[in-house]
Amino acid sequence: MKHLFFLLTFFSAQLSAQNLVTNGAFDQDISGWDTTYSDAVWVADDGHAADGAFEIKTDFNNGGVSTASYTPIEVNSSRMYRLSVSMKVMSNTQATGAAAIITWLNEDQMSVGYTEFLYSDDTVNDGIWHRVSIEVMPPEGMKYAQIALGVDTENSGSNELSVARLDDVRFEIASPNEFAILPSHSGSWYNLEQSGHGLNVEILPAGRAQVYWYTYDHLGNTMWLVAVGTHDGVKFEGEAAVTDGALFPPLFNSSDVMVSSWGFFELHFTSCNQGVFKWKPNNINLYPAGEMVVSRLTKLAGMVCDESTE
Structure with a gap:
């Protein structure tokens, strides 16, 4: 065998x-x-x-x-x-x-x-x-x-x-195991075995992208992490930040928002509907580094991803 x-x-x-x-x-x-x-x-x-x-x-x-x-x-x-x-x-x-x-x-x-x-x-x-x-x-x-x-x-x-x-x-x-990052990759993504948290991906012009991770902190509270970064055509890298301090509207005041660096994100795709998401936190005592396979949950209307001509 x-x-x-x-x-x-x-x-x-x-x-x-x-x-x-x-x-x-x-x-x-x-x-x-x-x-x-x-x-x-x-x-x-x-x-x-x-x-x-x-x-x-x-x-x-x-x-x-x-x-x-x-x-x-x-x-x-x-x-x-x-x-x-x-x-x-x-x-x-x-x-x-x-x-x-x-x-x-x-x-x-x-x-x-x-x-x-x-x-x-x-x-x-x-x-x-x-x-x-x-x-x-x-x-x-x-x-x-x-x-x-x-x-x-x-x-x-x-x-x-x-x-x-x-x-x-x-x-x-050039890279049979990698897939080009395309505008059609914009949408929501999650791990099939971990429904309840996931990503939102926005592919922007000029080799830029934003990745949001809707997840939880070490105490079980909801936490949104946002990374704005660049990609070279096949891999996205960006510094992730978390916000805190402000209150729910109408008590919201933008001057209360505190932005803290959380770590780094990396994302690449292996097809139109699957990719690999990696994270490296600044505080490894609270959040271990890791990675997970993500699958497409939603896509934007009018966007086409072509996997023909392998």
């Missing part, structure tokens, strides 16, 4: 890290890449991990990038993706770098202006392979990613060749 579990785990990990570019190793050719508007060829006797590489060249040195594109790949805007490419800028050429470009496309496979760039490192024209990568999230509403490989040129006006080689192109889900 242990061996079966290991095999299942192993193959699950392999599938979750599947390369969405079917010909990124260039072992035999550069099929799948559109070279209509570029001078790109397959090189048999060079490569990063093994022989076989993609070479692109141009004598139009205008400061731009000459590229060849791959077939559009269907993506899920709820996922973070990683693009990794091996790049070699050929020495004794006019090239100033190599590049990989992601153009995000809508459901009609049309570009609406969203683009990500991945360039070779600062060492150029050294004729050495360099491995570079970037993690990106599709903009909301984008359904496809189109990857292009290119050579970066200097605005010299020279008609000498600029040449770059690229290899081992991988485009994959």
Whole structure:
């Protein structure tokens, strides 16, 4: 049984890290890449991990990038993706770098202006392979990613060749066990085994969020904790505060409100309807640190969360 579990785990990990570019190793050719508007060829006797590489060249040195594109790949805007490419800028050429470009496309496979760039490192024209990568999230509403490989040129006006080689192109889900934080995660959440306390989550613009925890203090009194913080697209972190001192209206006076730091919250989601909530109190003698799995209780009208295209 242990061996079966290991095999299942192993193959699950392999599938979750599947390369969405079917010909990124260039072992035999550069099929799948559109070279209509570029001078790109397959090189048999060079490569990063093994022989076989993609070479692109141009004598139009205008400061731009000459590229060849791959077939559009269907993506899920709820996922973070990683693009990794091996790049070699050929020495004794006019090239100033190599590049990989992601153009995000809508459901009609049309570009609406969203683009990500991945360039070779600062060492150029050294004729050495360099491995570079970037993690990106599709903009909301984008359904496809189109990857292009290119050579970066200097605005010299020279008609000498600029040449770059690229290899081992991988485009994959970056964090298979994590889920992007989306506006649709706004709503109420709770632990299925602990009904009676829970969270309210508000996903705000500009990478910000608020998390309210409706719970109880060490004496059994109701306690509301509020954390305002930021997220990096997959994980929220914020300092939590608790208020005290004021009375119920009409006796309420805002000057009576005392705000105290309580600790820190962390929240990430594993799907549209489940996440993991962690807390770290300042006073660990009264409140032990911990974590719990939370499930969706409510959602906002009109909000859609997409778990397709795993």
